[in-house]
Amino acid sequence: MHAVNRRWYWFARQFFPCCSVYSLALLLMVLCMFLLVVNIYELRLMQVDHAALHNIPLAVPNVDFRTDSSPVVWVQGQKLEVGYMRHVFNVFERIGYRTGNSASDWDVLWSHDYPFKTMSADLGHLKPHQKVNHFPGSGCLTNKVQLVMSELSFIPKAFVMPTQKQDFLDYVKENPGKQWVQKNNNHRGIKILSVQELDLDTPNSFVQEFVKDSFLIDKRRFDIGLYVTLTSVDPLRVFIYQGDWLIRFCSMDYYPFDRSAVEKYVVSDDYTPLWEITSLARFYTELGSSRKSALFSYLRSIGKDPDILSQNLEAAVRNVFYSKERSILRQSAHYTYRNFFEMVRFDFLTDQDLNVFLMEVNMSPNLSSEHFIGNKLLYEQVVFSLLRLVGIASPLADNKKLTQDTDDMEMLVSNRDLHVLTNNCTSDGCNQCQLPVCRLCSNCMNKELESVLMAGYLEQMNRHTWRRAIPKPFQTQGIARTWYSDTDEEFQRFSTSNKVMSLWFHGKCLEDAAWCV
Numbered sequence: 001m002h003a004v005n006r007r008w009y010w011f012a013r014q015f016f017p018c019c020s021v022y023s024l025a026l027l028l029m030v031l032c033m034f035l036l037v038v039n040i041y042e043l044r045l046m047q048v049d050h051a052a053l054h055n056i057p058l059a060v061p062n063v064d065f066r067t068d069s070s071p072v073v074w075v076q077g078q079k080l081e082v083g084y085m086r087h088v089f090n091v092f093e094r095i096g097y098r099t100g101n102s103a104s105d106w107d108v109l110w111s112h113d114y115p116f117k118t119m120s121a122d123l124g125h126l127k128p129h130q131k132v133n134h135f136p137g138s139g140c141l142t143n144k145v146q147l148v149m150s151e152l153s154f155i156p157k158a159f160v161m162p163t164q165k166q167d168f169l170d171y172v173k174e175n176p177g178k179q180w181v182q183k184n185n186n187h188r189g190i191k192i193l194s195v196q197e198l199d200l201d202t203p204n205s206f207v208q209e210f211v212k213d214s215f216l217i218d219k220r221r222f223d224i225g226l227y228v229t230l231t232s233v234d235p236l237r238v239f240i241y242q243g244d245w246l247i248r249f250c251s252m253d254y255y256p257f258d259r260s261a262v263e264k265y266v267v268s269d270d271y272t273p274l275w276e277i278t279s280l281a282r283f284y285t286e287l288g289s290s291r292k293s294a295l296f297s298y299l300r301s302i303g304k305d306p307d308i309l310s311q312n313l314e315a316a317v318r319n320v321f322y323s324k325e326r327s328i329l330r331q332s333a334h335y336t337y338r339n340f341f342e343m344v345r346f347d348f349l350t351d352q353d354l355n356v357f358l359m360e361v362n363m364s365p366n367l368s369s370e371h372f373i374g375n376k377l378l379y380e381q382v383v384f385s386l387l388r389l390v391g392i393a394s395p396l397a398d399n400k401k402l403t404q405d406t407d408d409m410e411m412l413v414s415n416r417d418l419h420v421l422t423n424n425c426t427s428d429g430c431n432q433c434q435l436p437v438c439r440l441c442s443n444c445m446n447k448e449l450e451s452v453l454m455a456g457y458l459e460q461m462n463r464h465t466w467r468r469a470i471p472k473p474f475q476t477q478g479i480a481r482t483w484y485s486d487t488d489e490e491f492q493r494f495s496t497s498n499k500v501m502s503l504w505f506h507g508k509c510l511e512d513a514a515w516c517v
Helices: 004-013 022-053 086-094 144-148 165-174 278-286 289-299 307-331 373-390 406-411 423-428 436-440 447-462 475-483 496-512
Strands: 072-076 106-112 158-161 180-184 205-209 219-231 237-242 245-249 343-350 356-363 466-470
Touching: 072 086, 072 219, 072 423, 086 106, 086 373, 144 158, 144 180, 144 205, 144 356, 158 165, 165 205, 219 307, 219 373, 219 447, 237 307, 237 373, 237 447, 237 496, 245 289, 278 289, 289 307, 307 466, 373 466, 406 447, 423 436, 436 496, 447 496, 475 496
Parallel strands: 072 106
Antiparallel strands: 158 205, 180 205, 219 237, 219 245, 219 343, 237 466, 343 356
């Protein structure tokens, strides 16, 4: 070994007589590094040639391109470490957001819990670009007691305890054949009880009529979950997700009926998924349909019209929001409406005639696929489409800049995109700007209305698989051409801001059929 070292030393001294031992070592290291780089380069060329020869796609390295200037989402909830918000985190990461917290200069607050009880002061002074996934006052939609007090025809008859105890007892005498369940805001432990078994003195609970003639598929009772988003309350704008529906089946056959076996009539957390129902699995699993399409295909196969079901569901959603509009307005009066949006899930039953019955409205609906991995795609598509609808998944990378830069905003929507029904603006009737339709004229339109219409325009452009429920779509230009606001009783009951919003969509529909739906 010593002899080898002496020979290398003699060789180095012959060719580099002026260099020290350390200099020679450094030179050798540089030479080795150069040869290593050349070898890596040659190996990469061989890999590319091999991939091209055998048609093998090359892997793309997983690089995080986000920087400190990336938008920030603050996801708030209890025990996030268990993973129930995993799909929300995934979607935000894919659209370029980085995760922050309460100390961050956040762009989006996604809170699992209703945030206005503990953060009311902070949420009353938001920056223009900040968005929050709850609407102040939305609890009147999701509170079960308040919902059943709406007395809407598609909500099974209910009596709030103990204030309506005597009314309930009188009703039972007149309708002895009815069956009843008792509920509260926790919505747990529901089962059919006799009148004698009901607790009629428990506060904040209610007794509700049991829907016994519900529609069955393969002997199973099921419910339909519609994802619904409120994007504005003044004027009212509401969208329904039409990409798919959440369809859940009871874990036991409905017949032979036994009220003590709640699995026969209550959709629990351990529900049976649609792909395990034979009559629907053919469409969903074998033919690749969505849940909604599989249900529609089955309905057509037994001679039923799924359009009737869709129309009944959408009408029910509209009527719930109309009934709660004033309550939300009253509770959100101290906030800036433009910063908020709210996605909820409406859960319905349906009967053999496709009439619908609203069971509940869920705030922060479950978006975890831990129990059913087959729901992963649905949940992530719902979240992504929602973020597109409300402008969070923006075509422009910097939403903060969008709220400040006129050129960026006009690139997406300009004042010229807002003007409709301009023939009315040349008439003497619009000189004073009093009529709702006249407020759409350029000489009558103020900055506030411009902002409202721009938001409506961008939602229409970004809606993806959401469809507008409020203002009610005209569906076709033919219907729009024969519609007159003076003879529409529902329109006449609207607030002025809702009238102006509806008239604007009417005008856009007349210009472009894509705006009719």
